[in-house]
Amino acid sequence: DIQMTQSPSSVSASVGDRVTITCRASQGISSWLAWYQQKPGKAPKLLIYAASSLQSGVPSRFSGSGSGTDFTLTISSLQPEDFATYYCQQANSFPGLTFGGGTKVEIK
């Protein structure tokens, strides 16, 4: 299986801050990567697919970049509703799809 490593595992930030989360794949996956947001007690929600494409309805303050093994999710100006846990998922190795360990974005 392709291993996905996210960093940091948690980050404390204030409303208005720029937040960057990194995801590294154990082998190259081109742009076959998605990002999800999960709030407590809720199902995950797709934010970004194909490494940088914004899912319909997702605010433009979210952006994704990267290819190969290194990827980034950026929230340009953190809003109160963005406090959640974020997961990357590699989509290259089917059916051995794998998620990163998650990054919890907390209020500073």
Next chain:
Amino acid sequence: EVQLVQSGAEVKKPGESLKISCKGSGYSFTSYWIGWVRQMPGKGLEWMGIIYPGDSDTRYSPSFQGQVTISADKSISTAYLQWSSLKASDTAMYYCARKRSIAARENWFDPWGQGTLVTVSS
């Protein structure tokens, strides 16, 4: 509206069997892969496996092969996840999720079901 609705929470004893469901609506159920994801208490997301309801082609993550069975009944637009003998370690939230598109390599998922909490305790 494309929607996946899962069956309700379950409380079971070790050794019991269980089948939980995920009903799709608002789209052609036979045209999109549906996957299952486990989330143990306080932990991250784990991919379990996936099924194509059109022909019941089913694939499993190596970690879950032989541990669960994924199936679908296209006549009622419903996918299933089942256990023949539950263990305490199966206690978790289980989500179903539909592939966002029918394109073969686009293996990302939207929408997701609301989740089914399975508790296994003696």
